[in-house]
Amino acid sequence: MTRFWQIVIDGFAISALYALGATGFTLIFGVSGVLNLSHGAIMVAAAVAAWAAASLGQHGPYLAAVAGVAVAIALSLLTYGVAVRPVQRNPRIEVAEREIFILTATLLWGIIIQETIAYLFTNNAKTVPPLVDGVITMLGVRTPANEYFTAATCWIVIGLLWLLVNRTRGGKVVLAASMNPRGVTLLGFELSTMYLAVWSVYGLLAGIAGVLLGMFLGVSSYSVGPLTASAFSIVVLGGLGSVTGSLVAAFVVGYLETVTAYMISPAYRTIPPLLLLVAVMYLRPQGLFGRR
Amino acid sequence: MIAETQAVAGSSIPPAAQLAAEEINAKGGVDGRKIEIVAYDDHSSAPEAVRAFQRAVSEDKVNAVIASYLSEVVLALQPWAARLKTVMVTPGATSDVITQTIAKDYETNKYTFHGYLTSSAMAQLICEAAGQVVVGSYKMTTAVMLSEDAAWTKPLDEAFLKCLPAAGLKVLDHIRFSPDTTDFTPVFNKIESQNPHVIITGISHVGVQPTVQWTHQQVPIPMFGRSSQATNSSFWQETNGAAEGVLYVDLSGPGVAVTPKTLPFVAAFQKKNGNVPAYVGFTTYDEVYYLADAIHRAGSTDSDKLVTALEATDYVGTIGRIQFLPQGDPHVHGLKTGNGTITGLVMQWQGGKQVCVWPKQYANGKVSFPPFVKLPSH
Numbered sequence: 001m002t003r004f005w006q007i008v009i010d011g012f013a014i015s016a017l018y019a020l021g022a023t024g025f026t027l028i029f030g031v032s033g034v035l036n037l038s039h040g041a042i043m044v045a046a047a048v049a050a051w052a053a054a055s056l057g058q059h060g061p062y063l064a065a066v067a068g069v070a071v072a073i074a075l076s077l078l079t080y081g082v083a084v085r086p087v088q089r090n091p092r093i094e095v096a097e098r099e100i101f102i103l104t105a106t107l108l109w110g111i112i113i114q115e116t117i118a119y120l121f122t123n124n125a126k127t128v129p130p131l132v133d134g135v136i137t138m139l140g141v142r143t144p145a146n147e148y149f150t151a152a153t154c155w156i157v158i159g160l161l162w163l164l165v166n167r168t169r170g171g172k173v174v175l176a177a178s179m180n181p182r183g184v185t186l187l188g189f190e191l192s193t194m195y196l197a198v199w200s201v202y203g204l205l206a207g208i209a210g211v212l213l214g215m216f217l218g219v220s221s222y223s224v225g226p227l228t229a230s231a232f233s234i235v236v237l238g239g240l241g242s243v244t245g246s247l248v249a250a251f252v253v254g255y256l257e258t259v260t261a262y263m264i265s266p267a268y269r270t271i272p273p274l275l276l277l278v279a280v281m282y283l284r285p286q287g288l289f290g291r292r
Numbered sequence: 293m294i295a296e297t298q299a300v301a302g303s304s305i306p307p308a309a310q311l312a313a314e315e316i317n318a319k320g321g322v323d324g325r326k327i328e329i330v331a332y333d334d335h336s337s338a339p340e341a342v343r344a345f346q347r348a349v350s351e352d353k354v355n356a357v358i359a360s361y362l363s364e365v366v367l368a369l370q371p372w373a374a375r376l377k378t379v380m381v382t383p384g385a386t387s388d389v390i391t392q393t394i395a396k397d398y399e400t401n402k403y404t405f406h407g408y409l410t411s412s413a414m415a416q417l418i419c420e421a422a423g424q425v426v427v428g429s430y431k432m433t434t435a436v437m438l439s440e441d442a443a444w445t446k447p448l449d450e451a452f453l454k455c456l457p458a459a460g461l462k463v464l465d466h467i468r469f470s471p472d473t474t475d476f477t478p479v480f481n482k483i484e485s486q487n488p489h490v491i492i493t494g495i496s497h498v499g500v501q502p503t504v505q506w507t508h509q510q511v512p513i514p515m516f517g518r519s520s521q522a523t524n525s526s527f528w529q530e531t532n533g534a535a536e537g538v539l540y541v542d543l544s545g546p547g548v549a550v551t552p553k554t555l556p557f558v559a560a561f562q563k564k565n566g567n568v569p570a571y572v573g574f575t576t577y578d579e580v581y582y583l584a585d586a587i588h589r590a591g592s593t594d595s596d597k598l599v600t601a602l603e604a605t606d607y608v609g610t611i612g613r614i615q616f617l618p619q620g621d622p623h624v625h626g627l628k629t630g631n632g633t634i635t636g637l638v639m640q641w642q643g644g645k646q647v648c649v650w651p652k653q654y655a656n657g658k659v660s661f662p663p664f665v666k667l668p669s670h
Contacts, residue, residue, distance in 0.1 A: 003481075010477050055529040118298045123336075124521065125500035129532045135510050144508040217474045218501040226472070261478040267441065267470040 005139040007258050013147040015254025016154035017212055021227070022234040022246040023158055024205030030178045030241040031198050034102055038079050038110030039206060040227030041117075046072035046207040047214030048117050048221075051126040061129040065211050068128065072207025073200055075113065080199040083109040110224060118221040128214035150212045157208055158247070161201070174198060178241070226270070233277045239290025249288060252276070293576075294344045294359040294369075297333040301361050301496075301520055304573030305383060306331045307565045309358060311557075312580035322584045323591075329580075330354055338368035345369050349376045355593040356381065356583050358407075361520075361572045363387035363443040366404075373403040377595045379602065381405040381579045384572035388412050388447035391623040398619055402599050405616060406626045407579045408572075409543070411444050413629050415451030417636035418517050418541045422492065423459035425539070425638055425650050425659065426516055432489035432668055435461040438479070438502075438515075439494035440471045448494045448518070456492065464488050471497040476505045488513060489668045493540075496520035500530045507534035510664035515539065516638075525568040528644050535641040537662040539649070543611040544574045545639045547656060548648045554610045578609030 021043060028034050050068025053059045059067070083105040087093060093101050130146035137143075165171040177184045177194060185191055213219055219227075234253050238245025253273045261269040280287065293309045296302030306329070313327040321327060330352045334341035341360060348354045357373070360366050361384025370393055373380040380403060382390070388410045394401040409417070426432045437452055439445040449466065456463050464486045469479055479502075483491060491513050495502065499521025506515060516539040521527055523542050527535050546568045549555050557577055561569045569577075582605050587593055590601035603625075607614045612634035617626045627634055638650035640659060647657035661667065 006477075006481055010475075014475065051530075051532075055532065122303060123298045124524075124526075124530055125498070126530055127500060127504040127532055127534070130508065135508075142510065144510075146508065218504055220500075222472075223474070258478075261475065262481075265469075266473050266475070266478050267468075269473075269475075 002140045003262060005141045007255075007262050009138070009141050009143055009147075011255040011258035013143075013151045013216065014258060015251040016151040017209060017216065018230065018234055018254050019247050019250035020154040020157060020205060020212070021209040022231045022238070022250050023161060023243060024202040024209070025231040026235045026238070026241060026243055026246045027161075027205070028198065028202050029235065030243070031174055032084075032195055033099065034084055035099075035106070035232070036079065036084075036202075037103060037107040037228055037232075038083065038113060039231050040224040040229075041110035041113035042072050042075050042079065042203070042206045043210030043213060043227050044219045044221060044224050045075055045113055045117060046210030047128055047219045048121055048126050050128040050211045050214055052121065054129050055126075061131050064128065065131065068211040068214070069204060069207035072210055073203035076199050076203025076206060077196065079106065079109055080195065085195075110228065114221050114224040121221075123221045125218045125220040126214065127218035128211055130215045146215055150216050153208065153212060157205065161205070162243075164201075170197065230270075230273075233273065237273075237277055237280055237287055239287030242287070242289040245287055245289030252288075293329055294332045294334050294341050294348070294357060294365075296336045296360065296362065296365075297331075299336060299361075301384065301524060301570040301572055302336070304524075304561075304570040305358070305361070305576045308561060308569055308573040308576040309580050311560060311564060312577045312584075315560075316581070316584050322587050327580070327584060334360065334365060336362060336365070338365050341365045342368055342372055345372050345378075345380075346376070349378050355379070355587065356598065358383060358576055358579050358583075361385055361408075363390070366390055367393075367443065370401065370404050374400045377403060379403050379405065379583075379595055379598050381407040381583065383575035383579055384408050386411045386414055386444040386448070388623070389443070391617075391626040395622050395624045398624065402625070403595060404625060405602055406623075407575050407614075408627070409629065409634075410623055410626050411446075411448035412451040413623070413626065414518060414541070415448050415455055417629065418492070419452070419455035419459040421541050421636055421638045421650055422456065422461060422490075422516060426490050426514070427460040429659065430489075430667055433460065433462060434464050434488045435490045435492045436464050436483045436486055436488040436513075437466045437492045437494070438483065439466075439468050440497055441468045442471055442497060444496065445494045452492060452494070461490070461492070473498065474501060476502045477509065480506065480509055480511045483513065484511060491515045491517075493517035493519050499527070503527075503538055504531050504534040507531075507536070507662070507664075512664055512666040514661055514665050514667075517541065520571065522641065523571045523639075523646075525570075525646070528641060533644065536643070537641065537660070537665060539638060539640045539659070541636045542571055542639055543634060543636060544571065545637055545646050545648050547646075548637060548639075548654050550612055550637070550654065551608050551610060553608065557610045574610045578607070578611060578614060581609060582607040582614060 046068040049071035050064045053067040054064035087101045132145045132149045134145045234249045238249030257269040295305035317326045332344035356379040363385040366382045366385035519540040522540045586601035590597040615628045639646045649659045
């Protein structure tokens with residue numbers, strides 16, 4: 001019975017973290033059709049920056065976490081400025097080919113960030129000091145208090161994002177732009193300003209997810225690829241562009257991994273979600289909640 | 293010199309080699325000729341290391357190669373040392389297969405020297421230390437082995453399964469995990485459910501993550517054994533202090549005068565590079581010295597003469613007295629261990645410092661555990 005509750009609690013924390021990471025990824029895709037393959041690199045950069053601020057800069061854990069998120073926002077805007085916008089605006093790249101160019105550009109940009117991190121801070125894993133110390137024993141399961149804090153923060157941030165998109169004027173414009181960008185420009189909204197805002201929000205989400213991941217499990221420059229891959233498969237599993245789909249898929253993947261790790265072996269935890277992804281691709285190519 | 297300069301351990305290799313070369317050159321070099329170090333980064337990849345090795349031999353005309361702390365890389369380079377008839381010494385790889393290959397076909401593979409412990413020799417040292425420290429002082433009787441799945445841990449685990457029971461520790465379980473593992477919660481929960489007195493570690497590719505999660509989850513079982521990343525001075529910072537109480541076995545440690553050369557080396561390294569060397573720094577530094585000594589004794593840089601001279605090495609370095617096992621031994625060209633040659637140390641992270649807790653003649657502190665660790669009550 002203890003094992004059951006262990007799976008429930010551990011799986012919940014990791015799933016919430018996946019959900020937060022994937023939400024930003026799907027937001028960018030929904031609004032601007034961009035699959036940002038430097039996603040993992042931005043998350044890792046946030047965590048490593050928070051670690052560096054705490055460990056090398058001798059700052060407190062809160063300031064360090066804020067520094068990590070700030071780095072992620074800056075990097076996110078830089079990604080848009082360096083890897084996405086120039087491709088979108090380049091008249092020599094055909095419209096039909098832009099998506100593949102952006103995929104390549106963001107992938108390479110992610111590798112540049114990854115190698116820079118490894119060069120500056122080595123490829124050894126780093127961990128961010130937790131904001132909450134100690135352990136909580138609930139239902140016979142001893143869990144670090146910071147794990148509950150992580151899950152709670154993820155849900156609060158996702159909730160705030162929902163409010164922002166559905167309950168504010170700016171959010172409604174973003175929602176409208178994801179359905180019909182031309183219509184939004186005709187109504188007098190500047191798309192480029194909106195993209196900047198969306199990339200900032202994305203940076204904020206990826207930054208929070210990265211710093212929390214750094215506290216929970218730790219990251220190294222090796223984590224870049226797997227993080228991008230997990231966000232990508234969650235978003236594809238849930239249906240590209242569907243936020244609800246991403247949230248559900250994050251929990252499916254998180255629990256599938258946790259159950260595998262406990263019941264079979266931690267060495268195989270990433271395999272069942274990938275098999276599920278292949279199965280979904282065959283049976284329901286639009287994903288669990290996809291519209292197309 | 294071929295190293296993994298982005299990895300914390302590997303990054304100690306180039307500066308240590310450089311330091312030894314500068315010291316030797318300042319004293320006139322080898323018979324009047326200067327030592328030049330050509331450094332390559334293999335990015336922890338065997339194919340890149342092989343290309344670097346070929347280039348080092350054919351373009352840079354090096355006389356000997358000091359290569360890598362990764363067994364996977366050294367095993368890939370070994371056939372090239374044979375084909376190109378170039379002496380290669382590894383400062384940190386541990387797989388037993390390296391010396392077994394030499395034993396199998398000595399004439400072909402005699403150009404490889406194992407400048408660090410083989411995994412089975414390492415396991416022997418750990419068992420011996422465990423017998424005295426955890427069994428002797430703390431009356432522990434049961435253990436779970438926790439090793440990453442890599443080339444070097446296979447012989448390590450085989451040796452553990454034999455020598456831990458002999459040292460007084462019953463092995464309750466034997467967990468091998470993928471080096472990609474990031475979440476160790478299930479691993480620690482599984483170990484805890486078996487209630488061992490101690491976790492015997494065999495980790496090198498990972499280190500920071502299991503250590504931090506051990507502390508955050510307050511796993512009440514001490515960790516003891518091999519933890520390569522814990523040998524680095526930066527380990528405390530990388531784990532934000534979660535390293536407190538981690539016990540590991542090594543040949544050298546900061547502040548431990550294993551030989552009269554150890555502390556001056558650490559001081560010189562620190563002055564030049566701003567940090568203390570990882571374990572491979574010590575062995576690399578020694579290797580440059582005994583290679584220079586062998587070239588001097590051979591009176592030549594000819595590879596075959598150099599092999600004969602290296603086999604006669606009797607050199608007191610920073611890690612102890614260095615002698616190679618002779619032809620006929622199953623671990624030919626491995627280091628001799630035991631009293632009078634190389635003996636292990638048990639180190640423990642305490643309050644941001646690596647403290648030596650065993651054996652008595654080197655100890656500068658006592659074993660202490662963080663409050664969440666529960667010791668067997670007898």
